[in-house]
Amino acid sequence: MKPPPFDYARCDSMDEALSLLAEHGEEARVIAGGQSLMAMLNMRLLRPSVLVDIAELDELNYINDSSGWVEIGATTTQAVLESWPGLNSRLPLVAAAIPHIGHFQTRNRGTICGSLCHADPSSELPLCLAALGGEVVLRSRRRKRVLNAKEFQVGMLTTAKQDDEIMVAARYPAAQRGFGYAFRELSRRHGDFAIVALAGVAGGGKIRLGVGGLAEAPMVREWDDHLKDEDLADALNDFAWELRGSDDIHATARYRREMVRRLGKKVIDEARRCAS
Amino acid sequence: MRLLKQGERHRVRFTLNSEPVEGLAEPRMLLTDFIRHVIGATGTHVGCEHGICGACTIRVDGKAVRSCLMLAVQAEGKRIETIEGLAAKDGSLSTLQLAFHRNFALQCGYCTPGFLMTLAEYLEKHPDPSEQEIRLALSGNLCRCTGYAEIVDAALEAAREMRAQAAAE
Numbered sequence: 001m002k003p004p005p006f007d008y009a010r011c012d013s014m015d016e017a018l019s020l021l022a023e024h025g026e027e028a029r030v031i032a033g034g035q036s037l038m039a040m041l042n043m044r045l046l047r048p049s050v051l052v053d054i055a056e057l058d059e060l061n062y063i064n065d066s067s068g069w070v071e072i073g074a075t076t077t078q079a080v081l082e083s084w085p086g087l088n089s090r091l092p093l094v095a096a097a098i099p100h101i102g103h104f105q106t107r108n109r110g111t112i113c114g115s116l117c118h119a120d121p122s123s124e125l126p127l128c129l130a131a132l133g134g135e136v137v138l139r140s141r142r143r144k145r146v147l148n149a150k151e152f153q154v155g156m157l158t159t160a161k162q163d164d165e166i167m168v169a170a171r172y173p174a175a176q177r178g179f180g181y182a183f184r185e186l187s188r189r190h191g192d193f194a195i196v197a198l199a200g201v202a203g204g205g206k207i208r209l210g211v212g213g214l215a216e217a218p219m220v221r222e223w224d225d226h227l228k229d230e231d232l233a234d235a236l237n238d239f240a241w242e243l244r245g246s247d248d249i250h251a252t253a254r255y256r257r258e259m260v261r262r263l264g265k266k267v268i269d270e271a272r273r274c275a276s
Numbered sequence: 277m278r279l280l281k282q283g284e285r286h287r288v289r290f291t292l293n294s295e296p297v298e299g300l301a302e303p304r305m306l307l308t309d310f311i312r313h314v315i316g317a318t319g320t321h322v323g324c325e326h327g328i329c330g331a332c333t334i335r336v337d338g339k340a341v342r343s344c345l346m347l348a349v350q351a352e353g354k355r356i357e358t359i360e361g362l363a364a365k366d367g368s369l370s371t372l373q374l375a376f377h378r379n380f381a382l383q384c385g386y387c388t389p390g391f392l393m394t395l396a397e398y399l400e401k402h403p404d405p406s407e408q409e410i411r412l413a414l415s416g417n418l419c420r421c422t423g424y425a426e427i428v429d430a431a432l433e434a435a436r437e438m439r440a441q442a443a444a445e
Binding site: 009013055 | 277278279280281282283302303304306309325326327330333336339340341342344345346347349350352394398412413415416
């Protein structure tokens with residue numbers, strides 16, 4: 001339960017960090033808050049040869065609210081976003097999801113971008129990014145590129161980020177007028193990994209549901225908001241089966257499907273009420 | 277950039293409960309182990325070592341964090357507070373500690389430093405919490421003895437007393 005040996009680089013600039021990644025490739029790991037990575041190192045699930053610490057890069061510690069997007073820098077912690085005065089009005093879905101992320105002590109160090117890069121299938125911030133149609137900004141020595149959530153989130157603990165890239169920012173679309181947002185999560189105890197997490201968006205004649213905790217990555221479906229209740233129930237049932245959830249010690253696959261059907265409906269109704 | 281090689285020990289300096297401290301650590305050394313074994317401040321306890329139990333909670337620049345999810349080398353230059361810093365220099369216990377004592381909010385005591393450091397930050401930021409809010413704030417700290425009821429009582433009592441003290445000042 002102690003980390004394996006590695007070199008440690010405390011970076012003073014993004015260029016230093018990118019050079020180390022270019023040099024070491026898959027042998028290197030970026031650390032900022034470390035609230036997922038440190039646990040994996042302690043359990044020796046990872047054995048990087050060098051840890052590239054970007055936590056002290058203050059230029060990446062920002063929340064930038066402009067032109068319909070809220071951009072969050074790589075070293076901005078979950079606690080900083082949680083106490084951002086604009087959170088409830090600009091990112092109501094994220095505001096509802098944040099209290100479910102671990103505990104306040106882990107949110108004090110854990111970063112938004114770190115959670116997106118870790119890409120646990122049950123975690124809240126990747127689900128919100130998927131449900132809202134957000135983007136991530138990746139940088140390497142070679143290039144800078146922007147990927148949308150669907151391009152970025154490719155599987156369990158896996159993203160489209162290359163070994164020489166750092167996620168420098170995440171961009172969440174800000175709340176739109178006339179849209180409603182809702183979030184629910186089911187876990188045995190507060191702060192546990194979600195058995196099922198659901199994010200609902202209603203507005204513009206559409207309803208959208210994102211589900212975490214079942215598939216290998218967050219999955220999102222969108223329907224016309226004029227669906228009759230029985231047609232929506234059929235659509236949710238189809239979605240629940242398509243997610244291919246499995247049995248584990250926390251819940252059966254059947255139970256998870258039922259939660260998608262029932263809580264899915266509740267989340268959609270709640271988003272609709274918020275929209276009206 | 278500071279590049280620290282594996283297998284070598286490097287000097288780490290920070291302030292611990294307002295006193296400057298320093299010692300040598302390999303890059304892979306956890307902050308918990310550094311505080312306990314290198315500095316010798318054994319009040320901080322180690323439970324699960326993967327961020328679940330909360331026993332190792334300390335404050336870094338005022339924020340309650342898991343010291344098992346932080347490297348000693350990441351603490352360079354930080355302001356660190358541990359359970360040893362809660363009581364006054366003459367050994368008299370803090371309001372929070374006295375409330376734990378009166379309410380039997382510990383049995384074996386292993387988890388207690390983590391609970392106290394968690395509540396130290398939480399009650400500073402939320403001076404008038406409800407019982408439910410206290411339970412939520414403590415959800416990241418595990419106690420296998422008490423069943424939590426006494427800990428919640430102690431936290432509510434400490435909050436009341438701290439509010440009265442603040443009003444009297």
